[in-house]
Amino acid sequence: METWRERISHFLFPAESDTWLAVLRLGLGLQVILYALSLQNDWTYLLTGTGNGLIGRNLGEAMLSLESHFVPRLGWLVTLGASFGLREETVLSIAWIFLLGAGCGLVIGLLCRSAAILAWFLHLCAAESGGFVSYGVDNFMTIGLFYLMLSPLPDRYSLDWQLRELGLKNPQLLGFWRRVLQLHLCVIYFFSGFTKCLGSGWWDGSNLWRALISPPSNVIAPELLVRWKYLFPVAGVFICILETGYPFLIWGRRTRKIWLICICGMHIAIGLTMGMYLFALVMIVLNAAAFGPSFVFHQSEPNRIRRAEPAMID
Amino acid sequence: MREKPVCFAWFVLHFLLITTFSCRETLWVVAQGQTIFPSFFNSFSQKAGTVMDAALGQHLAASNPTRQALTTYLHIAGIEKGYGYFAPNVPASYKVVFELHYPDGSVEYQLPHVHSAAAGLRLACLLDEIARTRHDTLREYLVKMLASSIWRDHPDVTAIRAVFGSISLPNINEFEHGKRESYEFLYAYDFSRSDKATELETP
Numbered sequence: 001m002e003t004w005r006e007r008i009s010h011f012l013f014p015a016e017s018d019t020w021l022a023v024l025r026l027g028l029g030l031q032v033i034l035y036a037l038s039l040q041n042d043w044t045y046l047l048t049g050t051g052n053g054l055i056g057r058n059l060g061e062a063m064l065s066l067e068s069h070f071v072p073r074l075g076w077l078v079t080l081g082a083s084f085g086l087r088e089e090t091v092l093s094i095a096w097i098f099l100l101g102a103g104c105g106l107v108i109g110l111l112c113r114s115a116a117i118l119a120w121f122l123h124l125c126a127a128e129s130g131g132f133v134s135y136g137v138d139n140f141m142t143i144g145l146f147y148l149m150l151s152p153l154p155d156r157y158s159l160d161w162q163l164r165e166l167g168l169k170n171p172q173l174l175g176f177w178r179r180v181l182q183l184h185l186c187v188i189y190f191f192s193g194f195t196k197c198l199g200s201g202w203w204d205g206s207n208l209w210r211a212l213i214s215p216p217s218n219v220i221a222p223e224l225l226v227r228w229k230y231l232f233p234v235a236g237v238f239i240c241i242l243e244t245g246y247p248f249l250i251w252g253r254r255t256r257k258i259w260l261i262c263i264c265g266m267h268i269a270i271g272l273t274m275g276m277y278l279f280a281l282v283m284i285v286l287n288a289a290a291f292g293p294s295f296v297f298h299q300s301e302p303n304r305i306r307r308a309e310p311a312m313i314d
Numbered sequence: 315m316r317e318k319p320v321c322f323a324w325f326v327l328h329f330l331l332i333t334t335f336s337c338r339e340t341l342w343v344v345a346q347g348q349t350i351f352p353s354f355f356n357s358f359s360q361k362a363g364t365v366m367d368a369a370l371g372q373h374l375a376a377s378n379p380t381r382q383a384l385t386t387y388l389h390i391a392g393i394e395k396g397y398g399y400f401a402p403n404v405p406a407s408y409k410v411v412f413e414l415h416y417p418d419g420s421v422e423y424q425l426p427h428v429h430s431a432a433a434g435l436r437l438a439c440l441l442d443e444i445a446r447t448r449h450d451t452l453r454e455y456l457v458k459m460l461a462s463s464i465w466r467d468h469p470d471v472t473a474i475r476a477v478f479g480s481i482s483l484p485n486i487n488e489f490e491h492g493k494r495e496s497y498e499f500l501y502a503y504d505f506s507r508s509d510k511a512t513e514l515e516t517p
Binding site: 013045051054064071132133134136143146173176183184192198199202205207210215216217229276278 | 315317318321322325328329332333336337339340343344348349350351376382383385386389390391392393395396397398399400401402403404407409426428429430431432433434435436437438439440443455456459460462463466481483485486489490495
């Protein structure tokens, strides 16, 4: 009989292949590219500190300094650039180009670790300096890139692995980082769902209606939406159940597939009906990496590994 | 595997922080009285939230090294916020309209603008922040900065009035009976050219 220490160890350090890591790397690489391209024309306007932008980043960085002086920010890069005689706009443009380059590096798997660290750092700088114009997508990108940067890169689908003929990474370490991502998603969905359950508007569908007609997320005309009014209460309750039930039903073999499909379907719907494409993509990527490869790819290797050292819940 | 003890210790600390922050946000939501819970839960949630704040070092001085280290870690890991998106209810949307006054007496209306839909979502977040803040000075400063961005595009304007309001949305029944979205006045700020010259330039 297993002791509790062995049980925890088996749960936290299951042997895994690196397929999930390839999904995370590719997905977040694509996410970083789309993030950079979506802000291409507004990057300097949103993040400048010289008074030529929307509100400037100086106030956001000053407020960040009240919390901590050590959180990365674009001001550091601008100061560094100034010591080399570079103007602020030039530094911001270089930061944008490097962020795009890091995204491309992640997608093709070239210099994976460096690309992951660079993408995490530059995105974090932008998200923290532009704190007043940041939202959920920035939070989830930081979470995803933080785990990616710490995970045992490169995976065997990357260009790095092909070029350098590296050996396979420790399967237990791969399993640990996947478990961390899985558990974090469980916490995210549970609290998101539970807090929704506390609002009366999710039980009668009125919150869904409000979410869909509130600017700037009012992609679909209300005249069209009102034809589906009887579906709103059902959809509202369904979302509450889907999110709150996630940490309980995503683990079981029988329910995982359906829960994952439903959650990804929900995020696709959010992306299409509310115009939050980047938010939808990052959530789908995190879910696909955390719970996807085991049933999407049906590859033989992870199954072999699992048979050798079974995970506690699978 | 040599790294197991280190990984395990990090895991415990990391998830303790994630769950504590998530619980704290949920308690904050309950304490605000925005939920279906009876009102006697509100004061309990407030007290429990205060205890969690203390546990997270939020009652320490801002310059305290422990608090600084904790805050830095929370930010770099992206776990400094809870996950109550659109919860417990969908928050109100906000709008700011700038009334531009020209030397010849003419008046023009402008909205703050960005170049892409992705940045448009971020602008909406900024308006939410402006509405949410409890500090009038900060709110006025943020609106002033927005006005400043409009002023750059219209340098001949002599004065700007910024009108900040919430968007009042109809429910389904009201919409079916012909009611449409309307604006509820919240704040108005007047900025003159002298303001622009002296105050808008410096944070």
